[in-house]
Amino acid sequence: MIIEENKIVKWSLISVSMVFLSVMLVLPLVFVVKTAFEKGLPTFWAAISDKYARAAIWLTVEVTVITVIVNTFFGIFAAWTITKYSFRGKKLLSALIDLPLTISPIIAGLIFLLTFGRQSFLYPILHDLNIKIIFAVPGIVLATVFVTFPFISREIIPVLASQGKDEEEAAALMGAKWFRIFRTVTFPHIKWAFLYGIVLCTARALGEFGAVSVLSGHLRGKTNTMPLHIELLYQGYDFTGAFAMSAILVVMAIIILILRNILEYRGKRKLSEKGAK
């Protein structure tokens, strides 16, 4: 043992962590839920079944689903490309994938605003084609996809990289085509990492505020996602409404957290089974 077991140190460290986590994380969550139900269940129900609230919930779910689907495909493509081929600019591509993690979401929003907004040279073309991106749902989806892009690919890349390409080559030599190789040989390896990536991506997509805020235009019932709706309610001093919506996000977050832990556990177990090799 590197650190000598000292009971006092050990327990004081544990208590400090516990207190810190309680104050920082648990207490606020409890407070959110408590405030949401303060005025009784009917008020809570009214707050979340209100027309705009329902629209916000629905939009959030819609955006999240699209985002996860898009990022699943691009995440897998990117991870596959980076790990299975060698080409010029591979390092650059790998670095670009991380860009959304390092850029502030507000700036991400502004980038899209500049790319597709009125100032952009693309705007007349889009306008002629009758495509609305800024202050519309496509803008929100774009922003969310951008912000959550790294989550899936970053989870898969290490697994794919450690696996090498022998199994794929063996499959190819037996006549298997790309998709079959992916489905029967590659995918089982990345399954758990992939699901884990989806969970993280979902969590982030549900809660994304900054980038979406810039691009949404805050049209009630049209382009307001849950986080934007919560802000709106809060600024209108409707605390019950704000906290009721927050409570839903909190519950979703907790469900995701549980899923995350299950996946992590299963993934680890798979890993230790493989370790038997």
Added chain:
Amino acid sequence: MNAATLIKENINDVKDEDSNIYVELKNVNKNFGDFKASDNVSFKVKKGHLVGLLGPSGSGKTTILRILAGLETADSGDIFINGKRVNKISAQKRGIGFVFQNYALFRYQTVFDNVAFSLKIEKWDKKKIRERVHYLLNLVGLAGLEDRYPNQLSGGQRQRVAFARALANEPQLLLLDEPFAAIDAKVRQELRSWLRELIHNVGITSIFVTHDQDEAFEVADQIILTNHGKIEQSGSPYDIYINPQTAFTSKFIGHPTLIKNLNTLRGFGKTPDNIEAVVRPEFISVARTDEKFQYSASSDKGVVVDAYFRGAVIELHVKVGDNIFVVNRQLAEGRIDVGESVYIFISRVYLVNALKAQTYINEALKQKNEVYII
């Protein structure tokens, strides 16, 4: 016999020769960056032969195999399989069985599914697949392990699964990359003879990579020797062993020792000064000075400076002039100890220059007026 029939027969000969060739590489080059992994590689393999691709680590053996399989594209040169140029044909369509060095079994599939993989791609019907897989698993001695996953098998068993999988859809060409490298010596020995027998029974043209000479000599019908991306020599094991053609071959095969001042030794007086020469233990016989020795008239006297007991043989290091020769003496011939004086007789050496190697037989063994330089 007139000239016309003679020519005709010759043409037939050529045809026969060519139709017997199953694999041919012609002037194949492959660079990784500016590193030459394959340098003008050419060789032919006869149909049904088991060929050993032998060479030191990094000499380009795996590269040759991968080019042949279509996993790597040659920068230039032609690859023929069964008379057809396959450069443009993808790995998927070459119909080659491949056993990877680390087996590359599908980790998340059972033994059954691993072996059945190619059959499913070829859309065999379920019953036929089951029969074929069971036949193969019986063949490789793994019946009953269908439902195991690769990580539940021993190294030797995995090797056999890889082998069964590679054979499943009856490929005409089988490539094996160091198939026994990861297996312990005892099992390796067993698997070697098993593989040789199996391949000859199935009658499939096979090329296997190894850097173990003993393995190559024991198993192969033909040996192709690689070094620095080049083919040094190709031929029957006997030929490679007894007639090394290049400096590398003569120094790589067997356990050669370098000889200084060859022409000071008896029987080699006619060789030029300062020529480089090597000799292998099996070409040296040894006798105590008091023993009756067939070649005593043309043998050199020396002193044993080291002796190692190797079981069946005793390895003696005998100092003669500036040279120390390694000699093996059968245990049954009686022991010789360090410090004893002995006679050694060298029957054959290889003269080496930068490019070529030449066999030189002891003068005492040559008959008058005959040239023995082979």
